[in-house]
Amino acid sequence: MIREKARARVASFALPAMWGAVAVTYKLTCPLAQQNGLGARIASSAVFLAVGTGLIAGVRRGPLRELARFREIARAAQRVLLRPLPPRLDGLAVAAGQLSAHRNADVGGDLYEAVATDHGVRVVMGDVRGHGLAPIGTAAAVLGSFREAAHDERELCGVLRRLERALRRHLGGADEEFVTVLLLEIRDDGSVFALNCGHPWPYRLGRASAVVDRLCGAEPLPPLGPFPLPESLPARYCGRIRPGEVLLLHTDGVEDARDADGRFFPLHRTLTEAASARTPDPDELVDSLRGALLRHTGGRYGDDMALLALRNDRHRVPRQSGAVTKSRTSSGS
Structure with a gap:
C-alpha cells in the first residue's frame, strides 16, 4: 500500500516535471528563443502556451483521478x-x-x-x-x-x-x-x-x-x-x-x-x-x-x-372440479 501511494505521488509529479524540462530546454538550446524579432516572440509565446497548458493538464489529472476513485468507492458503498x-x-x-x-x-x-x-x-x-x-x-x-x-x-x-x-x-x-x-x-x-x-x-x-x-x-x-x-x-x-x-x-x-x-x-x-x-x-x-x-x-x-x-402478482388458481371428483372417487374405492 505504501509503495503504491509512493508510485502514485511520483507519477503525479512526472508530467509537470517533463513540461518544465521542455520549457527550460527550449529557452537554453533553441536559437529561436535567443532572438528578439516578432516571429521569434510569437514562436516562443506558442511554446510557452503549450507548456502552460500541459502543466495545467498535469496538475488537474491527479485530482480528477482521485475524484474518479472516490466515486468508484461511493458506488461500491451504495451496492x-x-x-x-x-x-x-x-x-x-x-x-x-x-x-x-x-x-x-x-x-x-x-x-x-x-x-x-x-x-x-x-x-x-x-x-x-x-x-x-x-x-x-x-x-x-x-x-x-x-x-x-x-x-x-x-x-x-x-x-x-x-x-x-x-x-x-x-x-x-x-x-x-x-x-x-x-x-x-x-x-x-x-x-x-x-x-x-x-x-x-x-x-x-x-x-x-x-x-x-x-x-x-x-x-x-x-x-x-x-x-x-x-x-x-x-x-x-x-x-x-x-x-x-x-x-x-x-x-x-x-x-x-x-x-x-x-x-x-x-x-x-x-x-x-x-x-x-x-x-x-x-x-x-x-x-x-x-x-x-x-x-x-x-x-x-x-x-x-x-x-x-x-x-x-400472486393469483389464486381456481379449484378444478375434475380433480375434486377424481379425489372423491379414489377415496370411495
Missing part, C-alpha cells in the same frame, strides 16, 4: 448499503430508487430493504436524521440488523426491537439522533401487518382504477432513538393488497419536495394519474416519480428521497 432488490420476491414485483441530497453521492440517510422469509415478505423503509453523507453509518447499522432479524424473529415486534438495540449500540448514547422506521409484513394471502415509528404510511394503488389511499394511516409510534419502545408492541393489521394492487413506500423528502414557488410535490395526485391509466408497473412507477420529482424541484432538493414499489 453494499442499498443493494439492488430482486425484481420479484415470493410473487411480488419489486422496484426501488432514491435521490441523494448530496450532489456527489448516490446514497444518503434513506434506507430500504425487502426480503422473502418464512413469515412472509418483510420490508423496511427508514429515514435517518439529516441528509447526504453524514447519516450513512447509521443507515448501515439499521439495515444490517434488519437483514438478520427479518429471518430470525418470528414476530414483527421482535424485528423492531432488534433494530432499536442495533441503533442504540451504534449511536452510543447520542440522544439527538433518531431514525424513522416503517416495517411491513406481507403474508401469502396479501394481508399486511405493520409497525410504524414516525414514518409516512405507504400508499395503495387500486387495480385498474384511480383509487389511491393511505394504507392504515393510524398514529405512528415515535421515531427510534429518543424514546424506548413500549412493552406491548403488537403489529397492526392494515388490510390486504389484492392481486394487481401496488404499495408505494416513500420517505418524507418526497412529499416535502418543493418547487421554485414553495409548493409541495403533489404525490397523491401524481399517483392517482398513474393508477388511472392502467395497473402500474413498479419499475415504471418509480422511474416516473423520480422524473416528476426532478421536474418539480428543478433538480434542486434539500433532502434525500427514496421510493419502493411492490405489486401483488
Whole structure:
C-alpha cells in the first residue's frame, strides 16, 4: 500500500516535471528563443502556451483521478448499503430508487430493504436524521440488523426491537439522533401487518382504477432513538393488497419536495394519474416519480428521497372440479 501511494505521488509529479524540462530546454538550446524579432516572440509565446497548458493538464489529472476513485468507492458503498432488490420476491414485483441530497453521492440517510422469509415478505423503509453523507453509518447499522432479524424473529415486534438495540449500540448514547422506521409484513394471502415509528404510511394503488389511499394511516409510534419502545408492541393489521394492487413506500423528502414557488410535490395526485391509466408497473412507477420529482424541484432538493414499489402478482388458481371428483372417487374405492 505504501509503495503504491509512493508510485502514485511520483507519477503525479512526472508530467509537470517533463513540461518544465521542455520549457527550460527550449529557452537554453533553441536559437529561436535567443532572438528578439516578432516571429521569434510569437514562436516562443506558442511554446510557452503549450507548456502552460500541459502543466495545467498535469496538475488537474491527479485530482480528477482521485475524484474518479472516490466515486468508484461511493458506488461500491451504495451496492453494499442499498443493494439492488430482486425484481420479484415470493410473487411480488419489486422496484426501488432514491435521490441523494448530496450532489456527489448516490446514497444518503434513506434506507430500504425487502426480503422473502418464512413469515412472509418483510420490508423496511427508514429515514435517518439529516441528509447526504453524514447519516450513512447509521443507515448501515439499521439495515444490517434488519437483514438478520427479518429471518430470525418470528414476530414483527421482535424485528423492531432488534433494530432499536442495533441503533442504540451504534449511536452510543447520542440522544439527538433518531431514525424513522416503517416495517411491513406481507403474508401469502396479501394481508399486511405493520409497525410504524414516525414514518409516512405507504400508499395503495387500486387495480385498474384511480383509487389511491393511505394504507392504515393510524398514529405512528415515535421515531427510534429518543424514546424506548413500549412493552406491548403488537403489529397492526392494515388490510390486504389484492392481486394487481401496488404499495408505494416513500420517505418524507418526497412529499416535502418543493418547487421554485414553495409548493409541495403533489404525490397523491401524481399517483392517482398513474393508477388511472392502467395497473402500474413498479419499475415504471418509480422511474416516473423520480422524473416528476426532478421536474418539480428543478433538480434542486434539500433532502434525500427514496421510493419502493411492490405489486401483488400472486393469483389464486381456481379449484378444478375434475380433480375434486377424481379425489372423491379414489377415496370411495
